[in-house]
Amino acid sequence: MLEENNLKIQDAAALFVDPAHFDLHLLPGTPAIDAGSSVSAPKLDRDRIARPQGQGIDIGAYEWHMADVRPVDENTAADSVPAVRNIVEQQPSVHTCWK
Numbered sequence: 001m002l003e004e005n006n007l008k009i010q011d012a013a014a015l016f017v018d019p020a021h022f023d024l025h026l027l028p029g030t031p032a033i034d035a036g037s038s039v040s041a042p043k044l045d046r047d048r049i050a051r052p053q054g055q056g057i058d059i060g061a062y063e064w065h066m067a068d069v070r071p072v073d074e075n076t077a078a079d080s081v082p083a084v085r086n087i088v089e090q091q092p093s094v095h096t097c098w099k
Contacts, residue, residue, distance in 0.1 A: 007032055007059055025062045032059040048072045 012019035015030045026032050036057035045051055045063040048071035053063050 007035070024060060026058060026060060026064040028064065030064075033064045035059050044072055048074065 007015075009015060015027060015032055017023040017025045017027060034052070034054045034056040036059040038052075038057050041051060041057045043051055045058075046061040047063075049063045049065050049069060050072055051057050051063045053065040053069060058064050
């Protein structure tokens, strides 16, 4: 396995919202943010948030995003979603989980 675009996790609680209960949404400031590869990456994350939301794709199933970012409508095909770039420095870090 290549180390490029992967992380060696020593403390899951430092990266994810609640790994003990399988909430693997990223915490603000984790090294997984913007560290992924766009090669074969889906245009939407598991919550249907368009990728990327920062300078690059996040590692993992969930893209870290600002609180005002909404999921793409489920009737919209993923391949029709344009690239989105909400620069993280514009607003304070906020984690939002859409259920």
